Amino acid sequence: MWKRIASALSGIRTVLLLSYFIIILLSIALVGSLSFYISYRSTSEKVETAGLQIVRQIENNMDNDFRAKRNLLLAPYYSQEYIDSINLYKTMGPQEKFLFRQRLTDLFLKSFNTTPVPGFVRFKVYYTTGELLSASDSSPSDTPLQVQRSEWFYNTVARDGQVYFFNGASGGRMPDKEDSYSVSILIRDFANPVDFIVVRADYNAKLFESIGQNADLTANSQFVVLDDGHRQVYSSDNERTHHVGESLLMRMNGQNGRFWANVDGEEQLVSYTESVYSKWKIVLLLPKGDIIGPLKGIKTATLYTAIFAFGLTFLMSILFGRSITKPILHLYKTVNNIKRGDFSIRADIKRSDEIGRIAANFNSMMDELQELIENKYVYQIKLQEAQLAALHSQINPHFLYNTLDSIKAMADYHGAEEIGEMAHSLADMFRYHTKSSDEIVTLQEELAQIDAYLRIQRIRFEEKIDYQLRVEEGLYNFPLLKMTLQPLVENAVFHGIEQKRGRGTIRLSAYREDRSVTIEVADDGVGISERKLEEIREKLRQPLYQGELKEAPSGGSIGIRNVYARYAILYGDRFEFSIDSRKGAGTTIRIRLEEKSES
Known part of the structure; x- marks a missing residue:
């Protein structure tokens, strides 16, 4: 009886069936116990990497837009006439000054209106003394002394021709509600460091709103833009502006990075990067609930999937075992016939898998063997x-x-x-x-x-x-x-x-x-x-x-x-x-x- 059982269990079909059964059982148990852990770790790593990629992409989009806006402010350099007028402005008469201011206004109106700039609000041009030379609208302006003493004007002059990006609320009076940030630059003759003009352009938040819509953010995530003084320029959720506090700013001391932090009692993934061009920071806050939320259904899905996979694989193992053992038995019978001396018989297996290739190679080997035997004589x-x-x-x-x-x-x-x-x-x-x-x-x-x-x-x-x-x-x-x-x-x-x-x-x-x-x-x-x-x-x-x-x-x-x-x-x-x-x-x-x- 034992020999019969051992003989039955040693058959290829039985071995395949038992092997499939054991492997499937172990696989289901392993998947059930590790799927959630692996999914969580994998998802967390992907989200952390994706978060850093998102802020880098936002930085790249913002820098590209900032470079284009800088180029708009350089319009006077395209004609020596404007540079000469800047040098001679103090000695001009009232009529000449009026005509120069009018040409500046036309120049920048043409520059900003030829290709519409998203989010553009206004531009203003100031002389060395703070005097307003040109403006695109009639909005109130500070006095020349207030302009000279303002933080943004001082920083622009200090950069001596390099563009300056700043929060619309930095220095001077509070901007209009529609203002979000401003761009300014000093323009002068390189041989004359005394006489110059400062061009300032104000923009609303449409740029950041557009970037946020294209960044594929989750519903509860938030990205914040901070200027070089860590003042908030933009937040995708104005109701949670206090999230970027001192504790978070202290941890954002590198060029870019990511870390987990407790924000308002909720653990969030903080990803940030600092723009080399504008020195502004882009910060992305992603709640942990948005990361593990989709994983909650994995346990249930894994259980039902495991049961279905077990039944289906059990059935398929029986069918596949038969399809594998049948051609092998045919090969076995063919070899036995050749062993008895019938070299003309060939394996008749029309398959394209490994068994079919074995049969084809076996037939080819028999052809060569028969040819060698005949050719020897x-x-x-x-x-x-x-x-x-x-x-x-x-x-x-x-x-x-x-x-x-x-x-x-x-x-x-x-x-x-x-x-x-x-x-x-x-x-x-x-x-x-x-x-x-x-x-x-x-x-x-x-x-x-x-x-x-x-x-x-x-x-x-x-x-x-x-x-x-x-x-x-x-x-x-x-x-x-x-x-x-x-x-x-x-x-x-x-x-x-x-x-x-x-x-x-x-x-x-x-x-x-x-x-x-x-x-x-x-x-x-x-x-x-x-x-x-x-x-x-x-x-x-x-x-x-x-x-x-x-x-x-x-x-x-x-x-x-x-x-x-x-x-x-x-x-x-x-x-x-x-x-x-x-x-x-x-x-x-x-x-x-x-x-x-x-x-």
Whole structure:
């Protein structure tokens, strides 16, 4: 009974089902106990990071707007006429002063009205003495002495050309209710530090209201803008302006940062940053309740989700377990059939997942195994066929008949010396063919065979063939397969030089390249057409166990394939063969043999 239970529990389907059950149970328990904690920590970190990003974005938007507003105040610098008038203002007559003030008014009205500036309220231009030179409206203004003594005027002059941003309530009388902040700058001739004008522009809170609407703040959050004196310029909730008190300001002593603080009995996240351009601070207050509020439903949602996930996963584990084990059992049966000797059977699994890829690789492996088993015998047979074909090609009937005809013709028409030379060369060739059954010879022995062969062909073709030999020193003893060069040279004679008008050249070269030796047989004969050359190359690309290797009486590409087949069988990857030709430009055949390493 125990063995049956153990056998049943050891099945893949049962193991998967129990594994899913245990994993799901542990996962649900883990998720239920840690989800709230992890969610709270993650949300807090994200909110803290987001809070700092929000105040930085507000700072960036505010600084961009402030730079644009500064540029509006610089309008007099665009014309030297205004700078000259500032220098001469004290010496002008009443009429000239009136015209200068009128030009200033027109200049700034045009500057502020050409491109409407959000939140713009008014501008005013004051002379060195505090005298009001120009204004965009008729609102009351302080006396020249009050202007000179005001904090904003003093700070603007002290900055000597640098823009000054300040709370509308800083210095002088209280601004109108619609005023929120002001921008001022001193304009003068750089060579005249005494005479100058101060341009001031007042703005309402539309800029900050627009920034707050685009900042994606929560309902209870608040952002506050403080000037460089820590005076409040703007608050998104005017009823809670007292939140930024001394205790918070003392903790905001860096360029930017964030911290948790108790504000009015409620814990809030305070994020702040200080503008490098205006020295103003942007402070964001985010209540903790807004952060953890959405997490309160996580417990309930986690519980219901866990129950649903448990039931669904339990059902899916049964279905998935069956879909996984069924193809595995099929693979198991296939392997058993192959074990009994049936190598033709293949796994029939049409899937794109890992099991399908395993089945595809298994079928591919079986194809390669079957091909290797068959080719082991096929290659042995083809090797014997290649060797026999090489023996058959040693005495080509076409070559033998032509040679004998030439000998007979020479006996009738020529002297005995040439007949003797041809007969001697032919005898050397026959001795080379039959002297030994060794398959491996040296390059020097092959070259001697080529010399004998070409002596006969030169007599036949009456010196039509020119033979050039270039062999690198040390390669004469390089091992080659017997009858490597003769079929290639014969191919060059009959298919290249014989059909060419006039004299032709055969070049035979042997040289080293890195750790390999290259042998070239080239001719400048009639060449091969592209179609015929592609047919020859296609035959060389065919597997060796396809087609016959026997030499036909006409020679040609079959002799080339015979040489290629013997080297491919015996040398494998250490052998490369190429044939290049162009119609009317000759043919070049290269054999590249990699030398064996001495290790």
